[in-house]
Amino acid sequence: MDYLLHIAISTLIYAIFAMSLNLELGYAGLYNFGHIAFFGIGAYTSALMAVGGLPIPLGITSAMALAGLIGAGLAFTVLRLTGDYFGIATLAFGEMMRLLFLNERWLTKGPMGIPGIPRPTLLGGMPADLLQYLMFTVACTILVFLILHRLETSPFGRALKVVREDEFVAQAFGKNLLSLKMRCIVVGSVIAGLAGALWAHYMTYISPNDFTLQGTIIVLLCVVLGGKGSPSGPLLGTCVVVLLQESLRFLPIPTDFGRHVAPLQGMVFGLMLVLLMLRRPQGLIAELHGGRGA
Amino acid sequence: MYYLQLVINGIIAGSMYALFAVGLTMVYGVFRFINFAHGELIALGAYSALFFTSPPLSLPLIWATAPAVACTVCVGLLQDRLVFQPLCHGTRMTLLIASIGLSYLLRNAIQFGFGSDLLSYNVDLAAGYEWGPIIVTRMQLSMLITAVVFLTFLYWLFTRTMLGKALRAVADNMELAGIMGIPLGRVNRTVWILAATFAAVGGILLAMDTSLEPMMGVINLLKAFAAVLLGGPGNVWGALIGGIAIGVAENLSVAVLSPGYKDFIAFAVILVMLLFRPGGIFSFQKGMR
Amino acid sequence: MMGSLKKLLGLAIVLAALPVWAQDAVEVGSITPLSGKLAVYGEGFQRAMNLALEEVNAAGGIQGKPLKIIFEDNGSTSQGSVSAIQKLITVHKVPIIFGPAASSNFLAICPIAQQNKVVLIGAESAAADISQCGSYVFRVFPSDILQGRGGAELAKELGYRKVVLTYINNDWGVGLAEAFKDSFTESGGEIIDEFPHEEGKSDYRSEILRIKQSNAPAVVNLTYIKEGAAMLKQAFEMKVKTQWIMGSASKSPKLVEIAGEAAEGIIGTYPTFSQDTPQYQHFKTAWEKAYPESKIGVFAEYNYDMVNLTAKALNLAVESTPEALREALMEAGKGYQGVTGDKTFDENGDVGAVYGKWTVTDGKIVDYRK
Numbered sequence: 001m002d003y004l005l006h007i008a009i010s011t012l013i014y015a016i017f018a019m020s021l022n023l024e025l026g027y028a029g030l031y032n033f034g035h036i037a038f039f040g041i042g043a044y045t046s047a048l049m050a051v052g053g054l055p056i057p058l059g060i061t062s063a064m065a066l067a068g069l070i071g072a073g074l075a076f077t078v079l080r081l082t083g084d085y086f087g088i089a090t091l092a093f094g095e096m097m098r099l100l101f102l103n104e105r106w107l108t109k110g111p112m113g114i115p116g117i118p119r120p121t122l123l124g125g126m127p128a129d130l131l132q133y134l135m136f137t138v139a140c141t142i143l144v145f146l147i148l149h150r151l152e153t154s155p156f157g158r159a160l161k162v163v164r165e166d167e168f169v170a171q172a173f174g175k176n177l178l179s180l181k182m183r184c185i186v187v188g189s190v191i192a193g194l195a196g197a198l199w200a201h202y203m204t205y206i207s208p209n210d211f212t213l214q215g216t217i218i219v220l221l222c223v224v225l226g227g228k229g230s231p232s233g234p235l236l237g238t239c240v241v242v243l244l245q246e247s248l249r250f251l252p253i254p255t256d257f258g259r260h261v262a263p264l265q266g267m268v269f270g271l272m273l274v275l276l277m278l279r280r281p282q283g284l285i286a287e288l289h290g291g292r293g294a
Numbered sequence: 295m296y297y298l299q300l301v302i303n304g305i306i307a308g309s310m311y312a313l314f315a316v317g318l319t320m321v322y323g324v325f326r327f328i329n330f331a332h333g334e335l336i337a338l339g340a341y342s343a344l345f346f347t348s349p350p351l352s353l354p355l356i357w358a359t360a361p362a363v364a365c366t367v368c369v370g371l372l373q374d375r376l377v378f379q380p381l382c383h384g385t386r387m388t389l390l391i392a393s394i395g396l397s398y399l400l401r402n403a404i405q406f407g408f409g410s411d412l413l414s415y416n417v418d419l420a421a422g423y424e425w426g427p428i429i430v431t432r433m434q435l436s437m438l439i440t441a442v443v444f445l446t447f448l449y450w451l452f453t454r455t456m457l458g459k460a461l462r463a464v465a466d467n468m469e470l471a472g473i474m475g476i477p478l479g480r481v482n483r484t485v486w487i488l489a490a491t492f493a494a495v496g497g498i499l500l501a502m503d504t505s506l507e508p509m510m511g512v513i514n515l516l517k518a519f520a521a522v523l524l525g526g527p528g529n530v531w532g533a534l535i536g537g538i539a540i541g542v543a544e545n546l547s548v549a550v551l552s553p554g555y556k557d558f559i560a561f562a563v564i565l566v567m568l569l570f571r572p573g574g575i576f577s578f579q580k581g582m583r
Numbered sequence: 584m585m586g587s588l589k590k591l592l593g594l595a596i597v598l599a600a601l602p603v604w605a606q607d608a609v610e611v612g613s614i615t616p617l618s619g620k621l622a623v624y625g626e627g628f629q630r631a632m633n634l635a636l637e638e639v640n641a642a643g644g645i646q647g648k649p650l651k652i653i654f655e656d657n658g659s660t661s662q663g664s665v666s667a668i669q670k671l672i673t674v675h676k677v678p679i680i681f682g683p684a685a686s687s688n689f690l691a692i693c694p695i696a697q698q699n700k701v702v703l704i705g706a707e708s709a710a711a712d713i714s715q716c717g718s719y720v721f722r723v724f725p726s727d728i729l730q731g732r733g734g735a736e737l738a739k740e741l742g743y744r745k746v747v748l749t750y751i752n753n754d755w756g757v758g759l760a761e762a763f764k765d766s767f768t769e770s771g772g773e774i775i776d777e778f779p780h781e782e783g784k785s786d787y788r789s790e791i792l793r794i795k796q797s798n799a800p801a802v803v804n805l806t807y808i809k810e811g812a813a814m815l816k817q818a819f820e821m822k823v824k825t826q827w828i829m830g831s832a833s834k835s836p837k838l839v840e841i842a843g844e845a846a847e848g849i850i851g852t853y854p855t856f857s858q859d860t861p862q863y864q865h866f867k868t869a870w871e872k873a874y875p876e877s878k879i880g881v882f883a884e885y886n887y888d889m890v891n892l893t894a895k896a897l898n899l900a901v902e903s904t905p906e907a908l909r910e911a912l913m914e915a916g917k918g919y920q921g922v923t924g925d926k927t928f929d930e931n932g933d934v935g936a937v938y939g940k941w942t943v944t945d946g947k948i949v950d951y952r953k
Contacts, residue, residue, distance in 0.1 A: 003670040010662075031387055081568055084328050084390055088519060092561040095516070099561075102752060105552040111753040112712060113661075115690045127698070130669070203665055205691035207754070210661070213512075214428045217398060224391060252864075261618040262658065263410075266402030273395025274377055277388050296796050303788045409623075412809045414841045422820045431820035434788075504785035504813040505841055513783065554752050554779045556789075566837040 005130040011242045012137045013198045015142050018222040018234035019088040020191035023148060026221075026228030027157060028184045031165030033216055034074075034094025038189040040065045040101060040211035042196025044108060047117045047206055056120045061195040067193025068186050077187035079178055080165075094216060101208040113207025117200050137198060144191055149233040151187075160184055161229070221273055225282025236284055244268070295427040300545050306434045308521075308541020309441035314514055315498035315521035315533035316448065317489030323465040323528030324485050325382065327389035331373060332493060332518070333511030334400035339494025340501035340510065341404055344413060353364040355415055355502070363494045369400075370490030371483065379482075397512070407507040414505040433503045440499060444492060445534055452530070455483060465528060517544075520560040523567045539563075601907030608651040609644070609897060614664055615680040615693070617656040621684055627880020628684065628706070629654060634873050635890035645897045652890070657683050661691035668692045672699050679704065679893055682722075682827055684882075686710030687754045693720055700905035702912060704893065706885040710758045714931035718907060721916075723926055724882070724891045725854045725936030727755075730831060731762025733852040734803060735770060735939030738828055741850070743801040743900035745773045746828070747794050750805040752779040759805045759830055775799055780810065787814045791821055801826040808833060812841035819845035826850065834941050834948060846943045850951050856884070856924040866922045888921035895919070 017039055024030040037040065042063040050060035078089040101108050108114070119127040122137065128136065151157045159180055162170045171177060200206050218241065226237025276283065314336060321329045342365040345351075346358035353361075377396055381389050422431035454459035457480075462472040464481045472478050500510065518541050525532020544559040551558075613632060616625035632652055640649045653675050655667035664683045671677050672695070674792055679698060682689045682705040689708040696703035697717035705713065705722035738746055746767070752762035756779065764774060776797045780790050791814060794802055802825050804814065811833040817843075818825075828853035839846045857863065866887055870879050892915055900911035916928040926934050940951035 003666070003674060006669050007667055031385075031390070077569060078565070083386055085568055087390065088328065088523065089565055091516075092520075092564040096558055096561045096565075099555060099558050103552060105757070111687070111757055112710070113687055113690060113754070115712070115716075116694045203662065203691065204694050205661055205665075207661065207687050209687065217394060220391070220394070260406055262622075263402040263405040267399050267406060268400025269400060270395045270397070274399060275393050277384075277392035277395065278377065278380060281384065281388050296792065299792055300789055303786075303792065307786050307788075340929050340946055412812075412837070412841070416813075416840070416843075417683075419816060419819055419844050421822055424822070431817070433820070500785055504816070505809055507783070507809065509783060511784065548793055553793075554781060555953040556781060556784075561736050 005134050007246055009134050009137050009202055011238055012141045012193050015235045016141055017192055017195035018219050018238050019144055019148055020188045021219055022049040022228055022234045024184055024188040028160040028181055032090045033087045034090035035192055035216040036211050039196040041067045041070055042193030043200035043206050046197035047114050047200040048269035050118050062195040063197040064190045068190040071186050071189025075182045079181050089174055098211050099207055113205055116207045117204045119201055145231055180232035206255045212244040221269055224276055226284055227285035230285055233283055233285045299428055301542055304542030304545035305538050306438050308538035309438055310496055311517045311521045311541055312534040312537030313492050314442050314518035315537050316519050316530055317492045319522045319528055319533045320485050321489050327386045330393040332394040334397050335366055335370055335490050335493035336497035336514060337404055337511035337529030338369055339497035340506050341408055343498045344506060359498060363491050366494035367487050367490040370486045374486045401508050410508060412505045412507045415502055417502050424457050517560050520564045523564055600848050605732040608649045610651045610653055610677050611679040612653045612677040614657050614667045614683040616659040616684055618658050621659040624881050627883055628886045630874055631883035631886035632890050635832040635887045639894040648893055661688050664688045664692045668695050674699055702908050704889055706889045707882050711762055714933050721928055721932035723934055724885050726933050727759045728762045729936050730852060731759055732766040734763045735766035739853050739884045745775050747797050747799040747802045748774050750776040750779055751782055751807055751810055753782050788817050791818045793824055795823050799825060801828055803828045806833060808838045815842040839943055839946055850942045852938045853941055854936045855864050862922045871913050886921040888923050892926055
């Protein structure tokens, strides 16, 4: 039972993270390959504050605020770049953040990681058990989903999609491109920060190993697989990816073959990305309205 | 002298980055996308050489190089044929994501086949050559010579042959080049063959210098990216200078910073270059040179 | 192929037979890396544990009931370890869990075990931080603090008062480096330069140059196999004449194979135990009988001791409350002479250790003797 709860919680946290990437990638066409950095910033901020004895809600709020702030900083500096240049710049940013986590030992304890991150406590003063934490995560997911859904249909969301399809048209309509994209990245970073904080308090242990390029690739797969540009796409994508990962646990794998499982899984994920691009670049759930260029 | 030695180490490390960056930048020049799977061509070159040197074939390393390069070229061409060609009319992002997927697929395939353990060719050790206080090891010298030979060949190809001219024309404007009757298919294949060869040779040298592991390509690919951006995408000579600049910068950083931040330098270069000189240091030039 | 098929068949038979007496078995859990990058070792751990298990059950089990180990894979990740421990605690409700290899994975699940009052025992994790995990966390493997102290003593014994310290930038390297530094400076040694090096690089020449620049007579290099081999090779080529002092993680024939001549003369420390004891002889014969086709795995002896000690504790325990089990384990460890020596737990649940010295002579790893 708790095992299922565990899967549900990790899926939802990843789904929130995927939705935040989808806002940037799916709505605005901003290919942020360093998005995992904001997940990490959120996780470290909230974890460090909680371990330092500050209340957890304050930690989570600060995590979101700091992620948003750094997101704004990043957006301010790299937004003039377009397309794959933007991708590479954010990739560099993501790796730089990981190196900071790894090397600034006075703050992050470096590769040792931070153990013993507390779970949120309930009114009675008991740390939340898995079911309660799941409820909390579900609430967060629904909230994020509703906000993003609302955004999609708002003038802001529509403007973003116009930007994605054709920047010149957007400009011709008098949209301020920079401000639009900037707001998009800030919101995306705040949500990623929330996901990171949830992750830290759930896992109770984080280390720089949790925030590598690999994480970006997995979440990218979640978004692209589910279908970018709709809030339910990443949700579905994440479910499929986690299900694939966990189902391997139940296959009768002989012990001699054990060390081949991880690369095999990696091959399947890689192949899925390639095949998706070849056969169904719009993902499982295609965007309903608005034609796509590809 | 200490700093001079650091600079020399940097130049040699940088010439390796340049070997990788040249392929990356050529592909970018012609197809307009950044090929993440280029790193796996590096690893593939090294691993296939290992395959040919170990039983049952047990070729000496020098003879194993040719079939290893051939294997890598085949994979490079297959990449093009099966994935990138069918996608060439899609968006650049579709290509980019496909290449990320391909990179992940190939890296895990290597790990599946060879395991994640580190392996080596068992090359004999030799003390370095000394010129006063400066020491250059035999491996370093071979790397430098190989890089110089290959890049000179490329220079000759680009400036003195019809194929090279066609290549540059395609990089400038593919449609126009097609109209002018340049055989696009042949040019495309040449680009992949060159990129894969450079990657494979660099990978084998790298593995001779240290050891093999599935991640070896990715680690160097990020440096190659930085070199490409520094030199200006699509600019072959820029890639050479960019590679050397990054090699020197990160090696010099060891003297002042914690070596834990060695990689940080390359990423910082990427960010700064993109922000201030997105066309590279030689941004006045255009197209592939 | 036939072998693994037979094993599989055996497993199937065991599995089929399980329900018959499973209700009556005493269950403990084990989080083992059966997939992922540590899977190469995980199999060996599992064999050693199963070997001890068979002996325990042949000798009457736990108060008349058979002992059973439930193995959970952690995919060699901290996330997988959390999944696994949650499954073990809530689905199987085991009172004792054998923790995973790799300190970061172990540290990830420590708070969960402590919170749920489940006894957690490690047989491979060395990080110093594990000592502070809490009263329910034990290990039969010596802490890094001891190896750090051992390394400092070795350096002094060899007559080096000034050294350069470099370490691999991961949980193991950083932890061990801290322990070494404390111990070495406390006893009057001086560290002229100290820096981490990145994991998984191929070019360490500039780092080595920094070592060369400092003219240190000895370098303490706490690193892994690949990094160690690359550094030794490149230092040899650059004619760096210094005494290399290494840690336990580089003690591998693989390092010697890759570094070749450059590895000659390096000296290192490693936790050791006497192979002349009757316990070791018994273990060795039993292993060879049970697994004739495979060599004794890395840390197999520690895993073997862990299971035997747990069985002893379970037999001693008057009731099965977490507190009673914890006390029983403390009691069982007192003066216990296992294959790997004395397993008396201190107040942090740590054991002591004897440190051996290894060196490379003629391409072979041998014990260092003056």
